Amino acid sequence: MSEQPGKARHRRNRKALAVAVPLALTAAGTMAYGTDLGLLGEDAQRTASAATTAAPAWATATADGFASVNSLGQNGTYGGRDGQIVTVKTQADLEKYATATQPYVIVVAGTINMNPVGKEIKVQSDKTIVGAGTTGQIVGGGFFLGQGVHNVVIRNLTIRDSYQGVWNDKDHDFDAIQMDGAHHIWIDHNDLRHMADGLIDVRKDSTNVTVSWNKLSDNNKTFGIGWTENVKTDITVHHNWFRETEQRNPSTDNAAHAHLYNNFLEDVAGTTIKSSYGNYSRGRTRMVLENSYFQGMNNPVTKDSTAAVVQKGNTFVGTSGRNESGGTAFDPKSYYGYTLDRTADVPALLRSGAGPRGSIGTTGTTGTTGTTAATKAATTLTVAKDGSGQYSTVQAAVNAVPANNPSRVVIAVKPGTYRETVKVPANKPHVTIQGTGGSRKDTVIVYNNAAGTPKPGGGTYGTGGSATVAVEADDFQARNLTITNDFDEKANQNLSGHQAVALRTASDKVFLDGIIVNGDQDTLLLDTAAKDRLGRVYMTNSYVVGNVDFIFGRATAVIDRSVITLKKRWNGTSAGYVTAPSTAADRKGILIANSTVNGDVSDRSFYLGRPWHAGGDASLDPQTTVRNTSLSAAIRTAPWTDMSGFSWKDDRFAEYRNTGAGAGSAGSDRPHLTDAQAAGQEVADWLAGWTPTAS
Structure with a gap:
């Protein structure tokens, strides 16, 4: 745009919320409503089918690791599987069901922009909050799990962008997921990034927590565990991809049992975010660290003199600074079973498998007639410079989109x-x-x-x-x-x-x-x-x-x-x-x-x-x-x-x-x-x- 010189010319001197709707019947049996697209509002509801149907597998999935261990009166972690499945597309409806006293499986379909920025919804017990395929996003806010809240599953969501422009932000405690005294929590297959404070904070004796298959990126204070004088927290952290994160990857303070395995910590050369440290065992933490892969990290493994780190089978490539171990920890298999992936496979495994999955949160059984998608599947065209995609340029993929295409085409680059x-x-x-x-x-x-x-x-x-x-x-x-x-x-x-x-x-x-x-x-x-x-x-x-x-x-x-x-x-x-x-x-x-x-x-x-x-x-x-x-x-x-x-x-x-x-x-x-x-x-x-x- 260029200026157009010339002399002056003188001339004369709200929206409605979408409603939450049932997506499928639960195993206990409730009325189901549906359309051809599987999502509907009040104006589009059809007559309910009276048939009782089974909930889809993702709605009844249960945690592994320490979240699966029976304690504190809770037997494992399975979220809201005993309640109704509902789909939400607005902040008001997400809050309505997440803060309810009864169990729910809450499917987030689309992007919810939090207002005000930084708001953390206070989730109550017996909830599963799951993204519909790769579409479920919480932007500018997150979730808070307070004292005594238990049996909560947060899966398959992108939670991002409460960042307020200050890297080491002391004024905005805007986390993606914060726990203060919660127990039996499973955080799985999420994409967490670019928040004003932590991506995950596990505080005040929160315990029986499993964090698995997540992407954590573009953040400073990434994942903190502890901040208590007590030594009570039991936590499993496995198959997570930490990338472009500076500190707390995680930092584990006074954890009774911290089991970290098959994680990928990557500090990418040439980026503006530099790692300060990787896994940190602080206070009286006992940590077992197995088959994890550290690429380019500064101070990949550090420990206090009072803490323990037992390392087994880890790989360090291009790392520098402190890489420490010592002390006596524990045997995780005395608490639960698990299988380790080969350390050499971890980077490729997590690049392809961490973060939201299109198969989670998107299908529900509809009686004997098959399944209905919660959101209509898009056509996907892949682009990769190295020839591993369908096309090597973005324009070639655009050219392949048919003229007057009636539905969504995603060009994944x-x-x-x-x-x-x-x-x-x-x-x-x-x-x-x-x-x-x-x-x-x-x-x-x-x-x-x-x-x-x-x-x-x-x-x-x-x-x-x-x-x-x-x-x-x-x-x-x-x-x-x-x-x-x-x-x-x-x-x-x-x-x-x-x-x-x-x-x-x-x-x-x-x-x-x-x-x-x-x-x-x-x-x-x-x-x-x-x-x-x-x-x-x-x-x-x-x-x-x-x-x-x-x-x-x-x-x-x-x-x-x-x-x-x-x-x-x-x-x-x-x-x-x-x-x-x-x-x-x-x-x-x-x-x-x-x-x-x-x-x-x-x-x-x-x-x-x-x-x-x-x-x-x-x-x-x-x-x-x-x-x-x-x-x-x-x-x-x-x-x-x-x-x-x-x-x-x-x-x-x-x-x-x-x-x-x-x-x-x-x-x-x-x-x-x-x-x-x-x-x-x-x-x-x-x-x-x-x-x-x-x-």
Whole structure:
């Protein structure tokens, strides 16, 4: 996007919750309701079948390890298997069933964004909370299991992104799963990442806990056990993949019996997160550590002088620092049976097997007529640079999607750097491009076209044509990957047109979830198919990086619970503009909510936005609202400015209840919404009846 010089033109100076619904009958027998898709609301319920059916295997699964040991009046851990199976799609319904006194198997179908950020639902005893295949996500919050809570299973969920922009956060105790005095808990096949505090905290004499087959990544204080003077906790930690985690992997303090086996601890070279230590036996802990694989870890195994670690069969590759053992521990087989996998097989085993499974939480028996999917299965196309997928480029997979496809196609992209441009044309809706790595940094789509880059057939690409990834199809989703334009401005000073788009969207119902969009000038172009067409975009739990007008366009776009990173320009100077909306007069523009704006730039050097009247169109009414967002000192005290002869004061720019060093009080150069105005500028108002759901 470039400025259009000219003289000034002057012009005139809630949503309903989805209901929880029964998914299948339990073994005890209850009424079952269903549709062809297996999920329904009150408006779609059919007549119930009176047949009694058996619950699916995932609803009756039981824990292994110390969670299977009978004690404290509880015989093993099986969660809510004796109760009704219900499906939830809203926070209200999840809380309703998780906090109930009776047993439930609670299936989370889709993404639930927690409000307020950091909220931990207080789960009561006899519950199974399970994700529907790979779609169940809890974003910006988690679960709390308090004193005496027991027999709880948390499986197959992605719980992520309560991170508040401070790595060693002392102010936000936002965990994925926290236990204070709970017992008989099984945490299995989850993807836990990017929280403000711990991914798992097992505290205050919580015991009979098993943590298995989880991915834990992108976090500082990852997995803490203990913090008590008592020596009561019995815990099993097996087949977990720790990746890009700094400390507490886990840290085990005063645990009576800690059995760790077949875990994979990986510190990846070249990433920004460096391991401080791996497995730590503290206080009077007795730890048995078996057949685990440590790759690149600093201080892979440490112990206090009062603690014990007995090591057997572990492998250490590229590690450094402390690797300790000593003392007398215990024999886990005197408590429960288990089988060790070969240590050499652990990395491949966990890369393929840890985290949510598509087979869990997605099917339920429906009498003698077979099974019904809880969510309609998507077609999956795999992409891998090494030839192990169906396609070696992302564009080849997009090309393979049939025109006018009626249902979801997931393009699963294995970790790697894909130097290519990608275009999803308008006749290929319902496409998801999803990285399959443990981090959004693992899968990168990158190219370096700029507006002034010559095209092979003549002419130049222009701003819109420079995009690394261009999306023109409705109902598009991107997840768990990085999209970058790495055009080198310094090396191309002779080139006219340095606008270089990483991602361009020109369609409706675009869901960007857990991604990084990285560039310099004009990083993220949020457009519509035409001036008179609606184009809604919802971005959450993501990062946008840039310096000049790097979030811009005419779409109705929400950036929610994300981090906007300000970047210095090619010559090292700090000056820029976050947004440049070109909104039509009857549309909503850009809403930044519940987010953080920061970066390594000079104080008071960036504007929050300026009005882009594309092509000098005086009929446009650009809009940016920034609300409930933390602003660093980089933001100017007068945060809005004019553009190409158009005054920002003639358009729609406002703030509401922002915080941080860059926030300021209301004034003529800094308009704030009133409470009444803010009530009409919520996320739901922007989305206008659309509820983004991962699929």
